[in-house]
Amino acid sequence: MKIGISCYPSYGGSGVVATELAMALAARGDEVHVISYAPPSRLSLCDPHLFYHEVLVPHYPLFEYPPYSLALATKMVEVARFQRLDLMHVHYAVPNAVSAVLARQILAPQPLPVVTTLHGTDITLVGNDPSYLETTRFGILQSDAVTTVSEALRRATLEQLAVDRSIDVVPNFIDPARFEAVQNHPGARRWAHEGEKILVHISNFRPVKRVEDVVRVFSRVHRRVPCRLLLVGDGPERARVEQMCRELGTCDRIVFTGNLPAVEEVLVGADLFLLPSETESFGLAALEALACRVPVIATRVGGLPEVVSHGETGFLYPVGDVDAMADAAIELLEDPQRHEGFAEAARRQALDRFTQDAVVERYRRVYERVAIRR
Numbered sequence: 001m002k003i004g005i006s007c008y009p010s011y012g013g014s015g016v017v018a019t020e021l022a023m024a025l026a027a028r029g030d031e032v033h034v035i036s037y038a039p040p041s042r043l044s045l046c047d048p049h050l051f052y053h054e055v056l057v058p059h060y061p062l063f064e065y066p067p068y069s070l071a072l073a074t075k076m077v078e079v080a081r082f083q084r085l086d087l088m089h090v091h092y093a094v095p096n097a098v099s100a101v102l103a104r105q106i107l108a109p110q111p112l113p114v115v116t117t118l119h120g121t122d123i124t125l126v127g128n129d130p131s132y133l134e135t136t137r138f139g140i141l142q143s144d145a146v147t148t149v150s151e152a153l154r155r156a157t158l159e160q161l162a163v164d165r166s167i168d169v170v171p172n173f174i175d176p177a178r179f180e181a182v183q184n185h186p187g188a189r190r191w192a193h194e195g196e197k198i199l200v201h202i203s204n205f206r207p208v209k210r211v212e213d214v215v216r217v218f219s220r221v222h223r224r225v226p227c228r229l230l231l232v233g234d235g236p237e238r239a240r241v242e243q244m245c246r247e248l249g250t251c252d253r254i255v256f257t258g259n260l261p262a263v264e265e266v267l268v269g270a271d272l273f274l275l276p277s278e279t280e281s282f283g284l285a286a287l288e289a290l291a292c293r294v295p296v297i298a299t300r301v302g303g304l305p306e307v308v309s310h311g312e313t314g315f316l317y318p319v320g321d322v323d324a325m326a327d328a329a330i331e332l333l334e335d336p337q338r339h340e341g342f343a344e345a346a347r348r349q350a351l352d353r354f355t356q357d358a359v360v361e362r363y364r365r366v367y368e369r370v371a372i373r374r
């Protein structure tokens with residue numbers, strides 16, 4: 001098949017999933033054309049079946065806000081027309097779904113089936129904002145197929161956007177090879193001093209991630225257990241969190257690494273992963289932690305219960321329940337045998353339930369359905 005994939009290139013789950021999917025499809029022999037305004041961080045173009053097309057957004061003095069969605073639609077038309085794409089798969093509804101639907105209209109009668117994958121904040125935070133609600137609904141209703149990364153996000157889409165249509169759940173996935181490659185790597189241990197445990201958090205440091213709760217949990221844990229915290233990623237809350245660490249006097253035990261493309265290199269060897277988000281449609285970083293044998297302590301929100309098994313591979317608590325999260329962390333860190341059981345179950349479940357081949361096959365079945373229907 002000839003597949004167009006449009007996504008955000010920045011560090012963030014939807015771009016990562018789209019990129020990994022593009023590379024996996026190309027490795028299986030599909031011809032994949034990735035469309036974005038910058039090369040996605042994990043995209044490796046060393047595959048003759050994989051191509052990247054950059055969306056250029058010209059500035060003009062009249063535009064206070066350059067119309068990216070139109071430039072994107074124009075690029076989709078160009079790529080679909082000249083590469084003879086069988087379909088366009090967009091990741092993140094705003095504005096990608098609407099741009100793809102517009103491209104499909106422009107191309108008619110040449111068909112361009114549109115598959116839209118919803119990732120989370122495109123529904124729970126952005127898509128249901130009155131400024132975007134109607135166009136997001138339109139893009140979802142007009143897509144030939146819609147998928148969500150969790151059952152929780154499927155329900156949220158139906159309820160919050162009041163759309164009445166079929167939606168397939170296709171979860172996020174991991175490439176086992178990425179995680180096998182680092183199994184004997186020192187990983188997070190490189191930051192540990194003698195006898196210390198390592199806690200890790202990875203995110204884009206947006207308010208929804210509640211990174212301050214990560215620091216609060218860590219401050220309680222390190223009073224009981226010698227440990228260090230790796231904060232991986234970057235974003236709007238970072239400066240505030242750094243300030244908080246200074247006030248709490250924990251700077252010497254907290255490392256801000258900034259963005260890292262290969263997160264498995266800091267996850268392997270870690271003792272716990274913290275994800276106390278306000279909302280999380282799936283929690284790809286939590287899955288990556290589980291694949292590295294790292295138990296997860298997170299909030300019971302959105303799709304996280306579909307990824308983390310409470311009492312088996314981690315623990316889930318209500319948003320803001322910092323004490324419960326810290327108590328659970330201490331309990332697990334102080335019981336090496338139980339921790340080992342969690343670590344083993346974490347890896348097993350990640351590989352059994354979210355392995356790349358099976359998930360890519362599910363996307364391909366969606367593609368075949370819309371391509372045939374057209």
Ligand code: GMT
Binds near residue numbers: 014280283
């Ligand atoms: O987490 C973010 O703010 C970024 C966002 C994205 O689109 O990049 O992540 C969402 O998509 C990821 C991939 O499907 C999911 O793993 C995240 O849970 C989801 N984030 C939220 O729902 C907050």
